[in-house]
Amino acid sequence: MIQLYTWPTPNGHKVHIMLEECGLEYTVHPINIGQGDQFEPDFLKISPNNKMPAIVDKDGPGGAPMSLFESGAILIYLADKTGKFMPRQTEDPRGFYDVLKWVMFQMGTQGPMLGQTHHFRKYAPEQIPYAIERYTNEASRLYRVLDKRLGQSPYLAGAQYTVADIINFPWIRGWEGQGQDLDDTPNLKRWFEEIAERPAVQRGVEVLSDARRQGPITDEEREVMFGKKQYAAR
16 A cells, blocks of 8 residues: 655646556645645655655555655656556667656656746736746746657557656646647647546545535645745755
């Protein structure tokens, strides 16, 4: 049984979807990032960077418990554990690296840049035109990168649905809030709509759906997530 520490965000949804796609049993432990659960000492033992999602696999390598943080690392671990959605490096090195490069694209570029787009368009306490324009333009560029790739193959890593698709999909769900129009990227739209119809994806995005934010962020939540509490020494 996998213990999942998460919240209904794009990064959380990556792991929710992967667990559902792999058919793994898991127990959900909500980490309410607006209330500061991510700073609790017990959680920091699992995720020292105070970010969710994180997991503890009680049946880890060698039968010993294994804890992981960082969504990309978790997805690669689950793929290796189950033998699903990512070729093994020893059996198909080319296929392995085709998946890995799009995982790294998401973790290193797509997620951070779209996260900044969301922040300055939605969560920042003041509207900063330069920041909004910069990150909205970068979001548009990244959408075009994905669209071009998906004009060359059905899925990001080639002919098969893989971890590369699972990890990139959740951030595209917020396209409207990022100032994008999927009609401008028809290949990406086709891919997005196809993945959104997968039963495991639909179950994954419903994890903790009753905890999703209703209405704008409060001043207290902003202080927890983006203020002094975020940067306090621990």
